[in-house]
Amino acid sequence: MRILVLGGDGFCGWPTSLHLSASDHEVTIVDNFSRRRIDDELGASSLTPIESLAGRVAAWHEVTGRTIDTIELDVAQDYDGLLAVLERVQPDAIVHFAEQRAAPYSMKTSATKRYTVDNNVNATHNLLAAIVESGLDPHVVHLGTMGVYGYGTAGVRIPEGYLTVGMHGADGEVIETEILYPANPGSVYHMTKTLDQLMFAYYVKNDRLRVTDLHQGIVWGTQTSETELDPRLINRFDYDGDYGTVLNRFLMEAAVGHPLTVHGTGGQKRAFIHIQNTVQCIRLAIENPPATDAGRVRIFNQMTETHRVRDLAEMVARMTGATISYVDNPRNEAPENELLVANDGLIELGLFPLTLEDNLMDEVLDVARAYVERADLDRIPSVSQWVRPRRVPAAN
Numbered sequence: 001m002r003i004l005v006l007g008g009d010g011f012c013g014w015p016t017s018l019h020l021s022a023s024d025h026e027v028t029i030v031d032n033f034s035r036r037r038i039d040d041e042l043g044a045s046s047l048t049p050i051e052s053l054a055g056r057v058a059a060w061h062e063v064t065g066r067t068i069d070t071i072e073l074d075v076a077q078d079y080d081g082l083l084a085v086l087e088r089v090q091p092d093a094i095v096h097f098a099e100q101r102a103a104p105y106s107m108k109t110s111a112t113k114r115y116t117v118d119n120n121v122n123a124t125h126n127l128l129a130a131i132v133e134s135g136l137d138p139h140v141v142h143l144g145t146m147g148v149y150g151y152g153t154a155g156v157r158i159p160e161g162y163l164t165v166g167m168h169g170a171d172g173e174v175i176e177t178e179i180l181y182p183a184n185p186g187s188v189y190h191m192t193k194t195l196d197q198l199m200f201a202y203y204v205k206n207d208r209l210r211v212t213d214l215h216q217g218i219v220w221g222t223q224t225s226e227t228e229l230d231p232r233l234i235n236r237f238d239y240d241g242d243y244g245t246v247l248n249r250f251l252m253e254a255a256v257g258h259p260l261t262v263h264g265t266g267g268q269k270r271a272f273i274h275i276q277n278t279v280q281c282i283r284l285a286i287e288n289p290p291a292t293d294a295g296r297v298r299i300f301n302q303m304t305e306t307h308r309v310r311d312l313a314e315m316v317a318r319m320t321g322a323t324i325s326y327v328d329n330p331r332n333e334a335p336e337n338e339l340l341v342a343n344d345g346l347i348e349l350g351l352f353p354l355t356l357e358d359n360l361m362d363e364v365l366d367v368a369r370a371y372v373e374r375a376d377l378d379r380i381p382s383v384s385q386w387v388r389p390r391r392v393p394a395a396n
């Protein structure tokens with residue numbers, strides 16, 4: 001298939017592009033390199049030394065003989081450019097990763113909140129409007145987040161996107177209907193993903209677009225079977241307080257001899273997926289598209305296991321001898337929650353889940369140890385505060 005990967009230079013996008021190319025698909029990456037510029041803005045950089053995108057695709061060609069095309073374009077700002085790309089490439093599928101994806105970054109300042117909303121909402125809407133204007137029928141595979149469901153204790157197994165509810169009709173009879181599981185964002189970033197959901201629902205209803213929304217858990221790991229083929233293909237590894245995700249941060253902290261920084265009690269239960277499974281899920285979604293007359297967005301929960309944050313810290317501490325430091329939680333979230341998640345859809349399509357028991361944590365530790373001299377320990381603390389003190393006390 002011809003596949004456009006929007007945001008294909010990022011942590012999930014790069015290994016996905018390689019995996020799709022290795023699976024005989026024709027891949028074109030679109031990226032505006034905003035993620036690399038945010039590294040500069042934050043004074044942080046990937047722990048692993050990543051090549052420029054031109055260097056990456058040249059190395060891929062040298063190692064495998066396969067070609068990946070690249071286009072520098074801002075999906076959120078350059079609508080005409082995006083439409084021209086669609087008309088030129090005529091993609092069968094479009095993977096949409098091109099959003100600002102860090103919750104802490106989205107909560108830093110009013111400027112980063114506004115950037116996250118402008119970028120993410122415009123990127124998604126530009127894509128949907130351009131598909132309609134092009135008259136093409138590509139299958140859109142979007143990376144959403146488990147965070148759209150919220151992280152309270154639902155008391156039920158969280159379904160794959162939809163909930164059947166009963167309402168009382170005028171005569172007291174119960175009317176059943178299916179709704180999107182109630183959105184409950186926990187940051188401005190998560191809020192943009194809940195807005196994405198509504199845009200997809202509308203365009204599927206009105207224009208009969210084909211959309212799969214993958215509600216992904218926290219991705220961990222670094223390398224995939226394709227990025228491992230050559231050092232120039234290595235994936236990015238974020239460990240800083242804004243972009244680093246929890247398990248990779250613990251493993252990096254252990255590798256550099258820093259205490260594992262657990263926010264609050266560490267009682268937060270979250271869903272996880274290894275990057276190798278991420279790329280497989282996306283390929284499975286692309287190779288098994290929904291029908292044009294599906295009538296609704298197809299939603300899968302893209303995760304393989306759930307863990308409590310403090311249990312992960314204890315597991316990494318046992319493996320490595322690291323100490324654990326419980327620090328104030330900068331986020332506004334429940335200190336403890338339960339989380340049960342349905343993930344049958346991708347497993348039915350053929351996903352074989354990798355879990356923490358598959359010894360993949362050693363690989364992350366090895367990568368972190370190999371690049372220990374690139375670590376800037378001052379970038380580890382998460383300083384982005386969810387709630388700021390008011391100048392005027394809130395009325396009761």
Ligand SMILES: NC(=O)c1ccc[n+]([C@@H]2O[C@H](COP(=O)([O-])OP(=O)(O)OC[C@H]3O[C@@H](n4cnc5c(N)ncnc54)[C@H](O)[C@@H]3O)[C@@H](O)[C@H]2O)c1
Pocket residue numbers: 006007008009010011012013030031032033034035036073074075076077096097098099100101119123143144145146216217218219220245
């Ligand atoms: N990493 C995770 O743990 C995780 C978990 C759940 C969901 N996701 C979702 O997966 C997607 C990819 O995440 P990631 O970790 O690879 O993030 P990332 O920041 O590493 O990659 C995103 C890429 O998109 C590009 N981009 C952003 N805005 C763009 C624009 N307007 N035009 C063109 N390119 C643009 C960036 O330059 C970057 O290369 C995101 O949408 C994120 O919400 C990620």
